[in-house]
Amino acid sequence: MSTGTGRLSVPALPERWRTLLLLLPVLLLDIGAFLVPMGYLLRLSVTARTSQGAFVEGSWSIDGYRYVASSDLVHQIFAFTVSFGVGVTLLAVAIGVVYAYAAWQAGRAGRIALLSVAVLSLFTTLVIKLFAVVLVFAPQGVLNDLLTGVGLLSEPVLLVDNLVGAVLGQLYIVTPYAILAVYAVLSTLDRHQVEAARDLGAGRWDAFREVILPHIRPGIAVATVVSFTWSIGAYAAPLLLGSGSEQTTGILISELLLTQFDWPAAAALAVITVTLVFSILMVILWRFDESGGILNA
Amino acid sequence: MLEVEGVTTRYGELTAVDDVSLTVADGELFCLLGPSGCGKSTVLRTIAGFEEPASGDISIRGTDITGRPPHQRDCSIVFQDWALFPHKTALENVAFGLKMQGVDAAERRERAQEALDLVEVGSQAEAAPDELSGGQRQRVALARSLTVDPDLLLLDEPLSNLDRRLRESMQIELKDIQRRLETTMVYVTHDQNEAFTLADRLGVMNDGELVQVGDPGTVYDDPKSRFVEAFLGSTNFVPCRVVAVEEQPILAAPFGVRFQAPIDAGSLAQDDTIVVSLRPERLDLNPAAEVAARAVEDGGVATDEVSVPCAVVETIRRGSSVRIRLSAEETDLFVEVPVEEGIDMTAGDTVALQWATDDAVYFAETGERCR
Amino acid sequence: MRKRIGTWLFRAVVGLLVVFLSLPLLIVVATAFDASGAVVFPPEQFSVRWFGALLERPTWIRSVLNSLFIAGGTTVVSMIVGVAAALGVRRFSGAGRTAVVGLTVLPLFVPGIVIGIVLLTFFSRFGLQQSYLAIIVAHSLWATPLTFSVVQASFARFDWHVAEAARDLGATPRRAFLTVVAPNVRAGLLVAALVAFVVSLQEFIMTLFLSGPDTRTVPVQAWNSLRQGLDPLVSVVSTILIVAVTVLILAASALVGLDRLATDT
Numbered sequence: 001m002s003t004g005t006g007r008l009s010v011p012a013l014p015e016r017w018r019t020l021l022l023l024l025p026v027l028l029l030d031i032g033a034f035l036v037p038m039g040y041l042l043r044l045s046v047t048a049r050t051s052q053g054a055f056v057e058g059s060w061s062i063d064g065y066r067y068v069a070s071s072d073l074v075h076q077i078f079a080f081t082v083s084f085g086v087g088v089t090l091l092a093v094a095i096g097v098v099y100a101y102a103a104w105q106a107g108r109a110g111r112i113a114l115l116s117v118a119v120l121s122l123f124t125t126l127v128i129k130l131f132a133v134v135l136v137f138a139p140q141g142v143l144n145d146l147l148t149g150v151g152l153l154s155e156p157v158l159l160v161d162n163l164v165g166a167v168l169g170q171l172y173i174v175t176p177y178a179i180l181a182v183y184a185v186l187s188t189l190d191r192h193q194v195e196a197a198r199d200l201g202a203g204r205w206d207a208f209r210e211v212i213l214p215h216i217r218p219g220i221a222v223a224t225v226v227s228f229t230w231s232i233g234a235y236a237a238p239l240l241l242g243s244g245s246e247q248t249t250g251i252l253i254s255e256l257l258l259t260q261f262d263w264p265a266a267a268a269l270a271v272i273t274v275t276l277v278f279s280i281l282m283v284i285l286w287r288f289d290e291s292g293g294i295l296n297a
Numbered sequence: 298m299l300e301v302e303g304v305t306t307r308y309g310e311l312t313a314v315d316d317v318s319l320t321v322a323d324g325e326l327f328c329l330l331g332p333s334g335c336g337k338s339t340v341l342r343t344i345a346g347f348e349e350p351a352s353g354d355i356s357i358r359g360t361d362i363t364g365r366p367p368h369q370r371d372c373s374i375v376f377q378d379w380a381l382f383p384h385k386t387a388l389e390n391v392a393f394g395l396k397m398q399g400v401d402a403a404e405r406r407e408r409a410q411e412a413l414d415l416v417e418v419g420s421q422a423e424a425a426p427d428e429l430s431g432g433q434r435q436r437v438a439l440a441r442s443l444t445v446d447p448d449l450l451l452l453d454e455p456l457s458n459l460d461r462r463l464r465e466s467m468q469i470e471l472k473d474i475q476r477r478l479e480t481t482m483v484y485v486t487h488d489q490n491e492a493f494t495l496a497d498r499l500g501v502m503n504d505g506e507l508v509q510v511g512d513p514g515t516v517y518d519d520p521k522s523r524f525v526e527a528f529l530g531s532t533n534f535v536p537c538r539v540v541a542v543e544e545q546p547i548l549a550a551p552f553g554v555r556f557q558a559p560i561d562a563g564s565l566a567q568d569d570t571i572v573v574s575l576r577p578e579r580l581d582l583n584p585a586a587e588v589a590a591r592a593v594e595d596g597g598v599a600t601d602e603v604s605v606p607c608a609v610v611e612t613i614r615r616g617s618s619v620r621i622r623l624s625a626e627e628t629d630l631f632v633e634v635p636v637e638e639g640i641d642m643t644a645g646d647t648v649a650l651q652w653a654t655d656d657a658v659y660f661a662e663t664g665e666r667c668r
Numbered sequence: 669m670r671k672r673i674g675t676w677l678f679r680a681v682v683g684l685l686v687v688f689l690s691l692p693l694l695i696v697v698a699t700a701f702d703a704s705g706a707v708v709f710p711p712e713q714f715s716v717r718w719f720g721a722l723l724e725r726p727t728w729i730r731s732v733l734n735s736l737f738i739a740g741g742t743t744v745v746s747m748i749v750g751v752a753a754a755l756g757v758r759r760f761s762g763a764g765r766t767a768v769v770g771l772t773v774l775p776l777f778v779p780g781i782v783i784g785i786v787l788l789t790f791f792s793r794f795g796l797q798q799s800y801l802a803i804i805v806a807h808s809l810w811a812t813p814l815t816f817s818v819v820q821a822s823f824a825r826f827d828w829h830v831a832e833a834a835r836d837l838g839a840t841p842r843r844a845f846l847t848v849v850a851p852n853v854r855a856g857l858l859v860a861a862l863v864a865f866v867v868s869l870q871e872f873i874m875t876l877f878l879s880g881p882d883t884r885t886v887p888v889q890a891w892n893s894l895r896q897g898l899d900p901l902v903s904v905v906s907t908i909l910i911v912a913v914t915v916l917i918l919a920a921s922a923l924v925g926l927d928r929l930a931t932d933t
Contacts, residue, residue, distance in 0.1 A: 022756030025749040037790035102682040125870035125887040132692030184931040192380035198367040200394035214384035233779020250781040
């Protein structure tokens with residue numbers, strides 16, 4: 001790695017060109033493989049729908065959006081996805097704050113244990129996590145076995161193949177991000193500030209509300225945006241752990257794209273989803289993140 | 298007022314504070330002085346309730362507070378980095394303690410403003426901490442602690458982040474405020490000048506132990522150990538050999554002079570080492586010729602006054618005084634004299650260095666004071 | 669008394685969360701060692717025979733090799749891009765910096781399923797769908813912001829005056845970078861590379877849409893088996909992945925400390 005970058009900083013090149021050369025790869029990647037394809041998606045969303053293929057090359061039409069706007073099914077799915085996203089986000093951020101605070105105020109060993117669990121979970125593929133949720137929460141799963149075994153329950157409760165399962169699975173995917181986003185900011189808090197508050201008569205809760213909460217606002221903003229982005233695009237968790245009625249826009253988009261070959265409609269729905277996520281990102285950037293924490297995350 | 302009795306505080310294996318006992322009287326400003334890492338801040342944090350002592354008791358006004366959490370102790374701490382709440386204005390910072398006590402908004406505004414006025418930053422009430430200068434932040438932090446009207450104010454090197462001139466004027470002001478409000482204070486510092494300026498009484502700490510307590514003059518003039526002597530100001534330590542043990546031992550300095558030390562020979566033996574501390578301000582310099590004659594009369598062993606011929610190595614002008622580095626045979630010494638006395642000396646001059654044996658302080662090799 | 673109840677309640681909640689986050693993974697690992705082949709917990713009889721069975725299933729072997737190849741490719745691409753960008757952006761401040769950083773992190777704020785279908789439709793125009801290249805590029809979109817931020821953080825901790833001192837003493841910029849800068853930020857570079865590798869290893873949604881029968885990674889292969897019912901091999905492969913990720917995280921935190929790993933990424 002170091003030789004590669006060493007070669008890039010050849011002394012003969014003027015400063016400005018050198019900087020541009022160093023930025024070239026990132027511009028190439030993010031424009032070529034992200035912005036241009038996103039533009040292509042936008043273009044796709046305004047082509048005409050056809051039953052002969054995926055879309056009509058070179059045509060212009062707002063049929064895709066018209067379909068999204070007029071279909072009751074799409075409305076229902078969209079409404080469910082948004083409320084699912086909001087619910088999971090609230091839960092994930094609440095858990096993230098509690099967990100990060102626990103890690104922050106624990107001793108060295110406790111902190112290492114708590115952070116290891118979060119980091120390991122973060123870096124485990126969501127497929128394994130969902131599989132694990134099935135093993136634990138299924139009717140014949142570990143939890144139900146345990147609860148019926150000790151007599152707390154007379155028969156297993158249904159925790160998967162329904163909304164609870166979809167939420168549990170999605171939480172399992174996004175919570176580690178929320179925890180670490182909050183912890184990253186919390187770890188920069190000067191402990192003397194909390195001690196000063198305690199010293200001036202604040203109980204633990206007062207100190208949390210008056211000193212810690214204002215400090216971690218940027219972390220909460222990042223946690224919210226990441227959790228919401230992931231949950232609004234939820235696909236695997238509701239598909240594997242929900243019933244048929246926990247359909248999300250993610251599932252709908254992939255169906256439109258892969259089984260119904262209705263690319264304009266799929267693209268229109270994707271454009272709307274991205275627009276929604278970005279507007280929320282903007283609002284949060286503007287309202288909660290004076291210091292630009294998201295961009296420095 | 299404050300009683301600390303046999304307090305020991307540990308961080309895991311490390312004993313930061315080892316069996317410290319001290320009492321502070323009502324309205325007194327007590328300084329805890331010591332090098333960094335000596336445990337002085339830990340004593341303060343233990344009093345404030347941030348560290349739990351492994352043993353010992355702490356009481357304020359006769360009430361045992363050893364087990365109480367910080368917010369239930371009637372004392373307040375000013376941190377070295379001031380720890381102002383960055384999301385609150387200066388006024389909100391100062392009003393914080395009152396808010397925690399449930400004082401209503403209008404009254405706490407008023408009282409916070411009064412406190413800010415007292416420390417002369419009343420005009421900065423609406424400023425955020427990062428808009429204030431270091432000195433102003435320090436004042437806000439002080440006001441924040443004063444508004445809760447604590448029985449005891451704890452200050453952990455609150456001035457060490459300020460530049461020297463500001464620090465010196467703040468010391469005077471702090472002392473002034475302390476006298477006016479009659480607040481009892483425990484002030485931690487590593488700067489002996491600061492301690493001498495502020496303290497009614499001071500305690501010197503080393504290695505987790507409280508070595509000596511007393512009023513500043515006594516501690517300076519009558520140190521209990523070589524550590525205290527070294528820590529309170531610069532001095533010349535001259536290791537001398539015991540050559541004869543009489544009622545008072547005869548010492549031989551490395552630069553050839555023998556003299557009778559006014560200390561109890563006690564358990565001393567021939568060839569023991571005694572370290573003699575010669576404070577630079579207690580040494581006299583005289584033209585060499587006069588003195589040489591007198592030394593001969595004394596017949597080799599000086600009794601009341603010792604004089605040593607030295608060569609001037611260098612003179613260093615330090616503001617109103619001059620530091621003169623001397624060499625007596627192989628030993629380096631230094632003297633501090635007022636400018637008008639030292640101005641004429643130059644490197645290479647030969648002078649006689651004189652001191653009264655009563656003005657020197659004597660330590661055994663272990664660092665214990667010999668009396 | 670009230671305080672004590674609050675404290676215990678808080679501890680109980682945190683304990684439950686730890687169990688929620690960690691227990692499922694432990695159970696997956698445990699089920700991999702059951703002899704019967706039924707996915708049960710606790711395992712009835714300890715056995716490693718399913719680990720051997722894995723070797724006889726070419727589709728799984730293929731997916732493991734694919735995963736390693738794609739993760740390696742993603743690491744190389746995102747490290748070149750991330751390190752170059754971190755060096756390039758170092759002299760920037762204000763709007764220019766925000767623009768570059770914003771562009772880099774943008775893909776993290778688009779749902780994976782959207783990027784997946786976008787790249788699928790886009791790459792299929794060039795016949796690149798289901799290719800390694802498509803998947804590596806997709807993974808790099810997510811790995812680069814992380815390598816960039818980790819590398820940038822270690823650059824920020826590095827005292828660049830040292831590099832200037834080296835130049836002052838006659839080193840060329842290249843020599844100064846190799847002899848003074850690189851050794852000091854080496855830990856940061858290694859951690860960035862590990863993070864990129866792990867991000868690629870665990871990515872699923874984009875890969876699901878972009879991979880074909882020949883380019884399936886382990887998570888996609890596992891997903892396909894899961895859709896057909898519980899397969900003991902999923903436990904076995906999951907265990908291998910969990911262990912691999914644990915080892916890589918341990919390596920990374922040994923290099924820079926867990927605290928930094930948790931806050932930088």
